[in-house]
Amino acid sequence: xxxxxxxxxxxxxxxxxxxxxxxxxxxxxxxxxxxxxxxxxxxxxxxxxxxxxxxxxxxxxxxxxxxxxxxxxxxxxxxxxxxxxxxxxxxxxxxxxxxxxxxxxxxxxxxxxxxxxxxxxxxxxxxxxxxxxxxxxxxxxxxxxxxxxxxxxxxxxxxxxxxxxxxxxxxxxxxxxxxxxxxxxxxxxxxxxxxxxxxxxxxxxxxxxxxxxxxxxxxxxxxxxxxxxxxxxxxxxxxxxxxxxxxxxxxxxxxxxxxxxxxxxxxxxxxxxxxxxxxxxxxxxxxxxxxxxxxxxxxxxxxxxxxxxxxxxxxxxxxxxxxxxxxxxxxxxxxxxxxxxxxxxxxxxxxxxxxxxxxxxxxxxxxxxxxxxxxxxxxxxxxxxxxxxxxxxxxxxxxxxxxxxxxxxxxxxxxxxxxxxxxxxxxxxxxxxxxxxxxxxxxxxxxxxx
Numbered sequence: 001x002x003x004x005x006x007x008x009x010x011x012x013x014x015x016x017x018x019x020x021x022x023x024x025x026x027x028x029x030x031x032x033x034x035x036x037x038x039x040x041x042x043x044x045x046x047x048x049x050x051x052x053x054x055x056x057x058x059x060x061x062x063x064x065x066x067x068x069x070x071x072x073x074x075x076x077x078x079x080x081x082x083x084x085x086x087x088x089x090x091x092x093x094x095x096x097x098x099x100x101x102x103x104x105x106x107x108x109x110x111x112x113x114x115x116x117x118x119x120x121x122x123x124x125x126x127x128x129x130x131x132x133x134x135x136x137x138x139x140x141x142x143x144x145x146x147x148x149x150x151x152x153x154x155x156x157x158x159x160x161x162x163x164x165x166x167x168x169x170x171x172x173x174x175x176x177x178x179x180x181x182x183x184x185x186x187x188x189x190x191x192x193x194x195x196x197x198x199x200x201x202x203x204x205x206x207x208x209x210x211x212x213x214x215x216x217x218x219x220x221x222x223x224x225x226x227x228x229x230x231x232x233x234x235x236x237x238x239x240x241x242x243x244x245x246x247x248x249x250x251x252x253x254x255x256x257x258x259x260x261x262x263x264x265x266x267x268x269x270x271x272x273x274x275x276x277x278x279x280x281x282x283x284x285x286x287x288x289x290x291x292x293x294x295x296x297x298x299x300x301x302x303x304x305x306x307x308x309x310x311x312x313x314x315x316x317x318x319x320x321x322x323x324x325x326x327x328x329x330x331x332x333x334x335x336x337x338x339x340x341x342x343x344x345x346x347x348x349x350x351x352x353x354x355x356x357x358x359x360x361x362x363x364x365x366x367x368x369x370x371x372x373x374x375x376x377x378x379x380x381x382x383x384x385x386x387x388x389x390x391x392x393x394x395x396x397x398x399x400x401x402x403x404x405x406x407x408x409x410x411x412x413x414x415x416x417x418x419x420x421x422x423x424x425x426x427x428x429x430x431x432x433x434x435x436x437x438x439x440x441x442x443x444x445x446x447x448x449x450x
Contacts, residue, residue, distance in 0.1 A: 027158035032101075032196075033127050062403045068136055077246040089205070095197065097131070104124075108123045160313075165192075166306070174295065292356065296353060316372030325376060332366065412424060
């Protein structure tokens with residue numbers, strides 16, 4: 001992932017680099033909408049006495065983050081009229097997505113979940129769609145705007161901004177809702193999106209050059225397609241060239257580089273986060289049903305959990321630098337699955353704030369470690385010339401199975417209770433552990449190329 005390791009002094013100075021600082025604000029903009037259509041929205045719905053089965057189905061809104069690969073080639077290569085000439089390819093799409101998030105959040109704030117549940121769902125889908133589009137742009141901007149020696153620092157800055165935004169959208173929204181109401185909370189969150197808008201208007205567009213190998217691959221694809229007699233009739237040449245270069249080439253390059261093993265990699269990506277995503281859908285309803293106040297949840301699960309996540313992120317970075325990718329991947333997968341058993345244990349206990357803090361600490365510490373390690377692994381798989389589309393593929397696969405299975409979490413809780421649900425979520429993490437062990441074994445085999 002890095003051609004040259006920075007010295008300790010260079011590493012510290014790198015955090016003051018303008019590109020690195022910009023990722024803090026862009027990370028904040030990316031992280032803010034996520035909880036507002038996920039666990040924070042679940043709490044609002046439960047507070048409005050929406051049944052848990054419906055809340056579980058609402059988690060499918062997050063599938064938008066998992067299917068963004070389908071429109072990432074458009075964002076990657078198509079210019080927006082006038083806006084792209086003014087801001088450039090990446091920043092124009094970023095700005096459009098950020099404005100869309102703001103407007104949709106305002107719409108959600110003005111919607112009553114008791115009488116306008118369908119409208120609220122549609123607006124939540126719009127927030128998720130615009131947020132996923134913003135993610136495509138920021139991921140590409142992060143990799144394209146700096147050299148390999150700054151990529152680790154860029155990622156660290158992005159993660160800190162993202163987690164800070166989740167603190168605002170989690171604890172901040174809970175505090176505002178407790179003091180005022182959910183309408184005020186979501187209006188405030190819409191206002192916080194101005195952080196991203198201002199940053200987008202301030203930073204400069206990255207300059208990306210396509211190398212000869214990439215052009216040769218795209219040329220071979222176009223030459224092959226033109227030999228098919230029916231193609232020109234179905235698709236004009238200009239559109240065909242765009243489709244092959246923007247949509248087909250990134251996937252061909254990935255499979256060409258990894259061979260059949262690419263299928264194992266994609267399957268591993270798909271199952272790695274199933275356990276924690278499935279559990280996360282019911283986390284806030286679980287806290288509320290145990291009898292905790294919204295302010296207590298904000299203080300312990302959000303603020304205290306935030307610092308444990310940052311600690312886990314730092315530990316994850318140290319583990320990767322000392323042991324490589326695969327040992328920390330195994331550790332992260334084991335920790336994420338096993339901490340669900342702590343929630344199962346807590347489900348059978350009486351309300352206890354200290355117990356909640358302990359379980360939340362373990363969960364967020366493991367989540368911080370696994371998240372940083374997994375991002376490092378995904379980054380190592382990406383060809384920088386197809387960054388947006390390939391990274392969208394990986395991040396889509398990373399969340400899609402968990403989002404789909406999580407949609408049934410309310411049915412599971414209503415039918416079997418929280419204790420059985422959390423055990424079930426822990427079991428879902430076993431395939432990720434086994435695959436991580438296999439991948440480490442394969443990586444250590446002599447003459448094996450990954």
